[in-house]
Amino acid sequence: MVNDIAKETETIKIAVEPDREPEVNSALLPVEGAADIDHSPERYPTSEFHQFWVVLKRTLLFSRRDWTLMYLRLFAHILVGFLIGTLYYDIGNDGAKVLSNLGFLFFNMLFLMYTSMTITILSFPLEMPVLLKENFNRCVGLVVGAAMNVQNGVFLAPVMSVPFLLFSGFFVSFDAIPIYLRWITYLSYIRYGFEGTALATYSYGREKLKCHQVYCHFKSPTTTLEELDMLDANFTLDIVALIVIFIVLRVAAFLFLRWKLKTTR
Secondary structure: OHHHHHHHOOOOOOOOOOOOOOOOOOOOOOHHHHHHHHOOOOOOOOOHHHHHHHHHHHHHHHHHHOHHHHHHHHHHHHHHHHHHHHHOOOOOOEHHHHHHHHHHHHHHHHHHHHHHHHHHHHHHHHHHHHHHHHHHHOOOOOOOOOOOOHHHHHHHHHHHHHHHHHOOOOOOOHHHOOHHHHHHHHHOHHHHHHHHHHHHHHOOOOOOOEOOOOOOOOOOHHHHHHHOOOOOOOHHHHHHHHHHHHHHHHHHHHHHHHHHHHHHO
16 A cells, blocks of 8 residues: 555656755845845944943943942042142142142142052953953954053053153253253153143233232243243143043054954964
């Protein structure tokens, strides 16, 4: 009986081209849609803006929850602000205390610089394992700066900032620096920051300061800028220089991090 059924059953033949390999399409989309996806210029399934928004929310959430990054910095800023506000109270318009006021401006800049530098050095190396994982998984595109580990960073960062402090124009005026060393002043971001704050304070037609003593050498703001060798300085140039240095350092940090990720693989 089985043989009779087999004889009555029609044989189905499939024509196969001898020179063509069989193709298997396991996609859920039509072939045309699959071809469009294969040739799509997008690298990730989500847009760059969406990735940026997710990383930004994660950073803000991390900053709000991290005790060292948020609350201790806030406490330090409030405490230091109270101390310097009490110490330098009502000296900004006193011609006899111009040097103290310049020290106040310089200290504010250094405080903001070192607090930001220290937090970055201590916190970012802890994020390196996450960055390595996400980079290997091709999940997100992230641009950050990291140059070294915690031990080396804590030691080298203050040491590397010493030349920039020395050539900032606060300790030594620009005309007193030897000619063969003046080029370092153009690389000092502290120089541009201090010069900009000094110009904003004692330039733009500020009137003469009050003097409660017999003689005040710095009663005229022009005299202060002359002693600092900043009469020909340009406030706009200082802002542009700080922006350029910021961009250059970010790009350099990104290139170093990219090299570090490749060597870690």
